[in-house]
Amino acid sequence: MSWGFDTDPEFQRELDWMEEFVATEVAPIEMVLSDSYDVTNPNFIKLVRPLQAIVKERGLWACHLGSELGGPGFGQLKLALMNEILGKASFAPIVFGCQAPDSGNGEILAHYGTEEHKEKFLRPLLDGEIVSCFSMTEPHAGADPTMFKCAAEQDGDEWVINGEKWFSSNAKHASFLIVMAVSDPDAPPHSRMSMFIVPTDTPGINIIRNAGIGGEPMGEGHHAYIRYENVRIPAANMLGERGQAFIVAQTRLGGGRIHHAMRTVGQLHKAFDMMCQRVLSRETKGEVLAQKQSVQEKIADSWIEMEQFRLLVLRTAWRIDQYQDYRRVRKDIAAIKALMPKVYHDVISRALHLHGSLGISNEMPFTGMLMGSYVMGLADGPTEVHKVTVARQVLGEYTPTDDLFPDYHLPRRRDAALAKFRDLIDLEVGQL
Ligand SMILES: Cc1cc2nc3c(=O)[nH]c(=O)nc-3n(C[C@H](O)[C@H](O)[C@H](O)COP(=O)(O)OP(=O)(O)OC[C@H]3O[C@@H](n4cnc5c(N)ncnc54)[C@H](O)[C@@H]3O)c2cc1C
Numbered sequence: 001m002s003w004g005f006d007t008d009p010e011f012q013r014e015l016d017w018m019e020e021f022v023a024t025e026v027a028p029i030e031m032v033l034s035d036s037y038d039v040t041n042p043n044f045i046k047l048v049r050p051l052q053a054i055v056k057e058r059g060l061w062a063c064h065l066g067s068e069l070g071g072p073g074f075g076q077l078k079l080a081l082m083n084e085i086l087g088k089a090s091f092a093p094i095v096f097g098c099q100a101p102d103s104g105n106g107e108i109l110a111h112y113g114t115e116e117h118k119e120k121f122l123r124p125l126l127d128g129e130i131v132s133c134f135s136m137t138e139p140h141a142g143a144d145p146t147m148f149k150c151a152a153e154q155d156g157d158e159w160v161i162n163g164e165k166w167f168s169s170n171a172k173h174a175s176f177l178i179v180m181a182v183s184d185p186d187a188p189p190h191s192r193m194s195m196f197i198v199p200t201d202t203p204g205i206n207i208i209r210n211a212g213i214g215g216e217p218m219g220e221g222h223h224a225y226i227r228y229e230n231v232r233i234p235a236a237n238m239l240g241e242r243g244q245a246f247i248v249a250q251t252r253l254g255g256g257r258i259h260h261a262m263r264t265v266g267q268l269h270k271a272f273d274m275m276c277q278r279v280l281s282r283e284t285k286g287e288v289l290a291q292k293q294s295v296q297e298k299i300a301d302s303w304i305e306m307e308q309f310r311l312l313v314l315r316t317a318w319r320i321d322q323y324q325d326y327r328r329v330r331k332d333i334a335a336i337k338a339l340m341p342k343v344y345h346d347v348i349s350r351a352l353h354l355h356g357s358l359g360i361s362n363e364m365p366f367t368g369m370l371m372g373s374y375v376m377g378l379a380d381g382p383t384e385v386h387k388v389t390v391a392r393q394v395l396g397e398y399t400p401t402d403d404l405f406p407d408y409h410l411p412r413r414r415d416a417a418l419a420k421f422r423d424l425i426d427l428e429v430g431q432l
Helices: 009-031 042-058 076-086 102-112 115-126 245-281 293-323 326-354 356-360 366-376 383-395 410-421
Strands: 132-135 151-155 158-169 176-182 193-199 205-211 223-234
Touching: 009 042, 009 076, 076 245, 076 293, 102 115, 102 132, 102 193, 102 245, 132 158, 132 223, 151 176, 158 176, 158 193, 158 205, 176 223, 176 245, 193 223, 193 245, 245 293, 245 326, 245 366, 293 326, 326 356, 326 366, 326 383, 356 366
Parallel strands: 132 176
Antiparallel strands: 151 158, 158 223, 176 193, 205 223
């Protein structure tokens, strides 16, 4: 019997240390610094670098990576418990060296990069010296990558990239981009594109503007609209086989999606704690909010939804560790990706609402968190697409019947039961 919900005491001590460290040392940073990817900002260097050193010293750096890549190799279940803590503070992932999209980009480089790529790009990325960007979505198409147009043409021992990309997060701080481009326009749709490493100091990479999320000041966002104009890169910068960009992209997306879900559990806990403190403290009509049934319902619904989501995330993490094969957990990952924005949205909305005007004000974090719930419904693909994956995978486990009536049609079941038991029991007249 291998089911269990215990955390071994030794690892629990690490989690307790992380909880305390994130709350006291890391969380305050977001009150004075706004951009956790601006690794050259002098204040980042002063505040974040010393904390990264402590995490490395403690053996908790890059906890998403296996030991062969310099991480502790904890596996996904332990990582899930750690990410629940890291999800509570915006600087925590970078302090622990496991922030997206660098974590996924690192996985791509580890799988498909040459020794030279690993030395030049992967090593400084894993050490936290640089950050990177994944540049795939285009202004005219996102959810359907077969519509992408950004082109890569071979010219001798170079590739030349021309086209536009949209919402390339953190491009403005990145040392390199991983770009998906059409290299074989006449091939079948899923074999038309290849993946490339493009260093950001290559001539021809023009950031038209940096879009922000709603509510952020115009022009100061983190998501680049990029025009690639005759960007020349060595042929060796192709990652994986020519025309295999979809396969390469999957290397990062499976892990990336569940890591977002793990951190979302942390955000949910944070909002839930605030909600509980508020309803126990605020009085109206002679009693605290917590004594009102409709408020209790909101607390109960939030706790139930949060726990359901958490258990699904943890079981998926456990399955990844068991199978070591993302293809076997596609359904599970798509399911948590589809569920995440809804639970996140619903719990945050209740937390905001129960704080009244304070909740909607810019003196509380709820409106930003609410926007985060919409982000989780889009980044790494919209919810609808993931639900299609769940449905297809689930339905793949069933077979249709050729019969006019289904297998479970009651007359058919009754006839089968009669045949099975006729000699054993006295049949009741009403059932014949
Ligand atoms: C905060 C954030 C960060 C991001 N970072 C990056 C990044 O670093 N790199 C990058 O390349 N991209 C990034 N993206 C882009 C993201 O991958 C896309 O937003 C996503 O794939 C959807 O594409 P789209 O925005 O073009 O929406 P569209 O493709 O235009 O889809 C719009 C809507 O149409 C509906 N829809 C689409 N397809 C279907 C379908 N098959 N069935 C039913 N309904 C459908 C859905 O409601 C969907 O939300 C980021 C997005 C966000 C929000």
